[in-house]
Amino acid sequence: MKHLLTRRTIRKYTQQDVSDELLNRLMNEAARTQTMGNLQLYSVIVTRSADMKEKLAPAHFNQPMVKQAPVVLTICADFNRTSFWAKCRNAEPGYDNFLSFINAATDALLYTQTLCNLMDEEGLGYCYLGTTVYQPQQIIDVLQLPKLVMPVATLTVGWPDEEPALSDRLPLESFVHQETYQDYMGADIDTYYNYKENLEENKNFVKINNKETLAQIFTDIRYTRKDNEAMSNTLIQTLERQGFLPYTIQLQKI
Numbered sequence: 549m550k551h552l553l554t555r556r557t558i559r560k561y562t563q564q565d566v567s568d569e570l571l572n573r574l575m576n577e578a579a580r581t582q583t584m585g586n587l588q589l590y591s592v593i594v595t596r597s598a599d600m601k602e603k604l605a606p607a608h609f610n611q612p613m614v615k616q617a618p619v620v621l622t623i624c625a626d627f628n629r630t631s632f633w634a635k636c637r638n639a640e641p642g643y644d645n646f647l648s649f650i651n652a653a654t655d656a657l658l659y660t661q662t663l664c665n666l667m668d669e670e671g672l673g674y675c676y677l678g679t680t681v682y683q684p685q686q687i688i689d690v691l692q693l694p695k696l697v698m699p700v701a702t703l704t705v706g707w708p709d710e711e712p713a714l715s716d717r718l719p720l721e722s723f724v725h726q727e728t729y730q731d732y733m734g735a736d737i738d739t740y741y742n743y744k745e746n747l748e749e750n751k752n753f754v755k756i757n758n759k760e761t762l763a764q765i766f767t768d769i770r771y772t773r774k775d776n777e778a779m780s781n782t783l784i785q786t787l788e789r790q791g792f793l794p795y796t797i798q799l800q801k802i
Contacts (some may be wrong), residue, residue, distance in 0.1 A: 551668040556714060558673025559613045561706030566618045566672065571705075574666045581662035582655075587630050589652035590659050593691050595620040600690070607686035608679040608702065617704035622680070622687060623660045625652030627792075628696040644696065649792035653700045660701045673708035676701065682779050684786045695791035716744050 575592060583589065595601055596619055604622075605614045614620060627648050631641035642648075660676075667674055680687065680702045687699045722740035744750060745762050753765050767773075787793045 555668055556712050557675050558708045558710060559675050560710040561617050561673060562709045564707045566705055574663060577666055578659055578663035581658050584651045584655055589626055589630060590656035591624045591626040593622040603690045607683045608677050613675055613704040617706045619705040621703040621705060622691060622699050623656050623701040624693060625649060625656045625698045625700050627652050628694050631696055644791045644794050646793055649698060649787060656700050673706055675704045681783055698790050716747060
């Protein structure tokens with residue numbers, strides 16, 4: 549874990565291959581991470597072919613690293629395998645519901661983070677793509693994911709061809725609460741966000757976008773209410789199609 553404090557998001561990669569031997573070892577080691585009931589409620593789809601990367605790219609807003617990285621990993625919340633195991637063993641699964649999706653998504657994201665830590669130690673670079681849950685149906689179609697399998701994370705992986713600056717982080721006292729949650733006062737916000745708001749690159753973002761504050765960059769440009777609501781509807785519809793929300797339509801009719 550010695551590289552945790554110097555972890556960087558890598559979006560540019562050399563053409564050097566990431567061997568199956570190395571990748572398989574890291575993915576196997578990552579499986580030692582925490583998991584609900586030791587069920588390992590996740591699956592990983594490894595994409596290496598240029599053709600498949602080309603098909604995946606639109607789901608990630610055609611970010612260049614999707615096609616440029618040697619490997620793209622799509623990590624999925626997966627209750628399909630466990631449910632089929634149950635049926636094969638004379639057991640009746642009851643995992644076509646939202647709680648089961650949350651449990652499987654938690655398993656998948658814990659696995660993803662452990663894998664990231666292991667890749668850091670090997671000197672590999674990666675970029676975590678939050679776009680995975682923005683347009684999940686495209687990913688489902690390309691990767692031919694069955695019901696009870698839902699993509700929740702994507703990593704582009706390769707050997708780094710850049711060394712970007714470390715991203716800023718909020719101080720410990722801004723997110724750790726002792727015994728009970730202590731709500732924030734305006735003075736707390738001023739203290740905790742002072743460093744972030746006064747970074748030159750962030751001040752420049754505000755200026756070039758004709759905004760008053762850094763917060764407006766996030767609310768008005770990067771993560772808008774309109775986009776959040778539209779993509780929330782898409783996510784709910786996709787969860788219905790994948791079998792994790794079988795009762796939503798009926799509830800809406802009541």
